[in-house]
Amino acid sequence: xxxxxxxxxxxxxxxxxxxxxxxxxxxxxxxxxxxxxxxxxxxxxxxxxxxxxxxxxxxxxxxxxxxxxxxxxxxxxxxxxxxxxxxxxxxxxxxxxxxxxxxxxxxxxxxxxxxxxxxxxxxxxxxxxxxxxxxxxxxxxxxxxxxxxxxxxxxxxxxxxxxxxxxxxxxxxxxxxxxxxxxxxxxxxxxxxxxxxxxxxxxxxxxxxxxxxxxxxxxxxxxxxxxxxxxxxxxxxxxxxxxxxxxxxxxxxxxxxxxxxxxxxxxxxxxxxxxxxxxxxxxxxxxxxxxxxxxxxxxxxxxxxxxxxxxxxxxxxxxxxxxxxxxxxxxxxxxxxxxxxxxxxxxxxxxxxxxxxxxxxxxxxxxxxxxxxxxxxxxxxxxxxxxxxxxxxxxxxxxxxxxxx
Amino acid sequence: xxxxxxxxxxxxxxxxxxxxxxxxxxxxxxxxxxxxxxxxxxxxxxxxxxxxxxxxxxxxxxxxxxxxxxxxxxxxxxxxxxxxxxxxxxxxxxxxxxxxxxxxxxxxxxxxxxxxxxxxxxxxxxxxxxxxxxxxxxxxxxxxxxxxxxxxxxxx
Numbered sequence: 368x369x370x371x372x373x374x375x376x377x378x379x380x381x382x383x384x385x386x387x388x389x390x391x392x393x394x395x396x397x398x399x400x401x402x403x404x405x406x407x408x409x410x411x412x413x414x415x416x417x418x419x420x421x422x423x424x425x426x427x428x429x430x431x432x433x434x435x436x437x438x439x440x441x442x443x444x445x446x447x448x449x450x451x452x453x454x455x456x457x458x459x460x461x462x463x464x465x466x467x468x469x470x471x472x473x474x475x476x477x478x479x480x481x482x483x484x485x486x487x488x489x490x491x492x493x494x495x496x497x498x499x500x501x502x503x504x505x506x507x508x509x510x511x512x513x514x515x516x517x518x519x520x521x522x523x524x525x526x527x528x529x530x531x532x533x534x535x536x537x538x539x540x541x542x543x544x545x546x547x548x549x550x551x552x553x554x555x556x557x558x559x560x561x562x563x564x565x566x567x568x569x570x571x572x573x574x575x576x577x578x579x580x581x582x583x584x585x586x587x588x589x590x591x592x593x594x595x596x597x598x599x600x601x602x603x604x605x606x607x608x609x610x611x612x613x614x615x616x617x618x619x620x621x622x623x624x625x626x627x628x629x630x631x632x633x634x635x636x637x638x639x640x641x642x643x644x645x646x647x648x649x650x651x652x653x654x655x656x657x658x659x660x661x662x663x664x665x666x667x668x669x670x671x672x673x674x675x676x677x678x679x680x681x682x683x684x685x686x687x688x689x690x691x692x693x694x695x696x697x698x699x700x701x702x703x704x705x706x707x708x709x710x711x712x713x714x715x716x717x718x719x720x721x722x723x724x725x726x727x728x729x730x731x732x733x734x735x736x737x738x739x740x741x742x743x744x745x746x747x748x749x750x751x752x753x754x755x756x757x758x759x760x761x762x763x764x765x766x767x768x769x770x771x772x
Numbered sequence: 773x774x775x776x777x778x779x780x781x782x783x784x785x786x787x788x789x790x791x792x793x794x795x796x797x798x799x800x801x802x803x804x805x806x807x808x809x810x811x812x813x814x815x816x817x818x819x820x821x822x823x824x825x826x827x828x829x830x831x832x833x834x835x836x837x838x839x840x841x842x843x844x845x846x847x848x849x850x851x852x853x854x855x856x857x858x859x860x861x862x863x864x865x866x867x868x869x870x871x872x873x874x875x876x877x878x879x880x881x882x883x884x885x886x887x888x889x890x891x892x893x894x895x896x897x898x899x900x901x902x903x904x905x906x907x908x909x910x911x912x913x914x915x916x917x918x919x920x921x922x923x924x925x926x927x928x
Contacts, residue, residue, distance in 0.1 A: 382874045385882060389890030396923040400898045403910050406919060450925055484925045 383408045392448040392481060417465070417482055420711050421657035422641055422649065424667065424674065425462055427704040435467065437481070437708060440674060441658025448481045459501050460521070461647065462708035463508040468521075470497045476521070478508065482710050489519060489532055494539040498523055501704065502645040509556055511717035518715055520554060520561065527551050529563065531575060535717065540575055551580075557601040559716050564599040564608065567591060570622065587629045589620065596646065602638055603652035611646070614689040617664070634679055635662040642666045642689060643706040651709075667705045783810065784819040785834075791827030799837045804877035825872045829865070832857075833872060836881060858888045863904060866892070 383405060387395060399409030423446070424438040434455060437446040457469040457477060466478040466487070474492035479485075491497055498504070504521040511517065519532040527550040529542040544550050549565040554573070556562070561573040563580060568589035571580040589610055591597060598609040606622040608629065619632045619640075639654035639661055654661050662679040664687045679685035783800055785793045800806045810818055822830065839845060839853050861869070866889055873882040893901050902909060911919065 378871075379874060382870065382882070382886070385886040386890055389887050391894070394890075394894055394896075397896075397898055397901065398893070399923065400911075400916075400919050401901050401905065401909070402907050403915070406911075406915075484923065486925060486927050488927070 377404060380408050380411075384412060387412050388442070388444070392446055393450075396484075416710075418711055419657065420651060420709060422651060422659070422665075422707045422709055425467065425704070425706045425708040427459065429702045429704065435481075446481075448484075450484070451479075451481055454479065458499055458503070459704055459706075460504040461502070461506045462706060463506050464510060464517075464712045465708070465710040466508055467708070468504070468506040468508065468519075470499060473497045473499055476519070478519070487517075491530075491539065495528070495530065495541060498525060502647075505553060505647075507554070507556060507713070509713040509715040512714050514717065516717055518556070518717070520556070522551060522554055529554065529573065531561070531573075533575075533717075540578060542573060542578055542580070552597065553599045555599050555601045555606070556713070556715060557604070557606050562599060562601075562606060564597055566597075568597045568608070568610070570599070570606075570608070583622070583627065585622070585627050585629050589629060598646070598648045600648055600650045602650035607632075607650065609640075609648055615686060617684060617687065619684060632684070633682055634684060635664075637661045640664045640685075641707045642687075644669045647706065649707050649709065665707075667707070669703060669705060672703060672705070785830060786819065786821045787825055787827040787830045788823050789827045791830070793827075793830055793834055795834055795837075798841050799834060802837050802841070802878050802881065803833075804879070806876060822876070824875045826868065829868050829872050832861075832865075832869065833876070833878070833881065836884075840880070854884065861888070863892065867905065 387398065387409070390398060395409070395413075399406050399413075421439065421441065424440065425435060426438060427435050434447070435451045438444070439446070454467070454469060457471050460468045460470070460476075462468065464480075465482050466480045466485075469477045469479065471477055473496040474490065476489045476491065476497060478487040478489065503525065504523055506522075507520045509518050516534045518534075521530045521532075522528070523530070527544045529551055531540045531542075532538070533540075542551070549567050549569065551563045552566050554561055554563040561575075563571050563573050565571070568591045569582050570585065571582040573580050589597065589608060591610065592612075595610060595612045598611070600607050600609065606624075608620040608622065610618040610620065612618060617640075619635065620629045621632055622628075623630050637653055639651050639659045640663070641649040641651065642664060643649075644667060651657065651659065654663070659665065660676065660678055662685060664677045664679075664685045666675045666677065666687055666689055667673075668675055668689075675687075677685040677687035781796075782794050783797060783806070785795060785800075785806070787793070797810075800810070806820055806822075809820055825833070836857060840850060845853075858866075866885060870882070870885040870889060873885050893904060896904075901907075909916075
């Protein structure tokens with residue numbers, strides 16, 4: 368028999384896979400530099416990691432470490448990179464295509480992707496000043512297929528200005544609502560088109576060429592009241608409108624482009640919604656593939672630092688509760704920033720992007736609403752464990768229930 | 773088939789150095805390689821040679837399995853055991869046990885060992901990791917350069 372410690376370079380890939388899953392970002396990349404076999408393994412491992420659509424929780428703890436970590440709930444794993452410690456003084460707007468969108472000063476956006484170790488700086492000095500407060504913008508970043516060229520869209524929450532940057536021509540286009548009685552409150556990109564929604568729940572298409580918003584002529588309209596608000600999200604090729612009526616009632620509509628109707632959904636079907644503080648919503652189709660449940664709403668509850676799952680049943684949307692961040696009686700500022708982050712890249716066709724021509728017909732939805740087998744609305748808690756970013760070792764071992772030190 | 777299996781009282785495991793271990797069937801359940809061997813046999817007593825595992829290592833693995841198969845032990849006691857178990861291992865013990873776990877196809881023990889090893893190479897240099905695994909770099913200088921470029925933080 369050969370001595371067991373020989374030939375460790377040839378450790379089977381399934382063993383390398385198990386070790387890799389225990390490692391953090393920086394160690395993982397270092398691991399790939401040991402020998403050729405491990406490098407080959409790492410390339411495959413990382414490719415799979417990057418295409419995963421599993422949402423991660425982004426966390427920044429202001430007081431303890433002021434550094435970002437990413438948490439995977441299904442895998443009970445915390446990721447961190449030392450490089451992210453450099454970001455402590457940056458203002459945070461949101462995640463998109465695996466990048467954290469931030470700013471350090473008022474003349475540029477900083478886009479940082481810890482998964483592919485890339486940083487992009489976008490200068491705004493010739494066009495506008497970046498608003499310097501956390502969550503000041505809704506942001507979206509999408510790349511051309513197989514290309515480094517991208518489109519970046521930022522909607523300022525206070526001024527309601529829509530800023531679009533295209534890397535191909537290094538140019539910003541800004542749409543400001545000065546003359547209008549309505550404001551753009553959210554947007555998304557679907558089928559190479561920028562869709563916007565106004566505070567009055569009107570949906571429009573923004574044309575980059577004419578810098579003009581053309582509203583869709585829908586046969587039915589949504590009602591909004593002073594206490595409700597709307598969000599626009601795309602999911603699985605569909606344009607969805609969320610109408611948040613109260614902290615417990617959510618209505619979801621689908622824009623049916625063939626009939627130009629706004630159709631109210633009875634259930635979320637094969638979709639899960641993700642809520643993060645500061646009224647941020649994300650959607651994921653076929654969530655079960657990534658360890659999440661369909662027809663569910665995952666709510667990050669900041670006061671308790673927990674992620675709560677609200678599951679809908681056969682013919683009902685999930686009921687859920689969003690607790691206010693600020694308590695009425697005291698000014699309590701939670702020391703945490705928590706958000707959902709999707710690491711996979713959003714893609715657009717840059718050649719005919721954002722032309723703003725009338726929206727293409729969305730293929731007739733062939734998706735039958737997969738029925739849940741009679742699950743009632745129940746509430747589950749996934750605790751987001753507390754811990755210090757830099758002391759990752761301690762936390763991650765604790766998460767898995769081992770005490771290894 | 774199930775009835776036949778349950779009639780096996782003691783399983784004899786023979787390590788690479790010839791040392792012999794007698795264990796109860798529930799202890800080897802976790803060792804899928806051994807279990808599938810037992811399942812194929814139609815005998816009351818089984819003796820299984822394990823040419824890839826040394827006696828010392830096998831003794832440790834059996835100790836681990838016994839602790840974790842026990843229904844009397846509390847979760848805390850098992851965790852405490854795991855902690856001490858890792859503490860008394862040297863680096864090369866860990867690597868041998870990792871390989872043994874892989875060979876014996878022991879899922880949870882493999883996870884456990886991988887975790888212990890990951891903890892050791894955390895925040896270390898490539899040189900340390902190579903030394904730890906006793907691996908010599910087989911990269912050409914060109915490949916090293918390419919790798920470094922691939923893994924470094926890039927500014928656009």
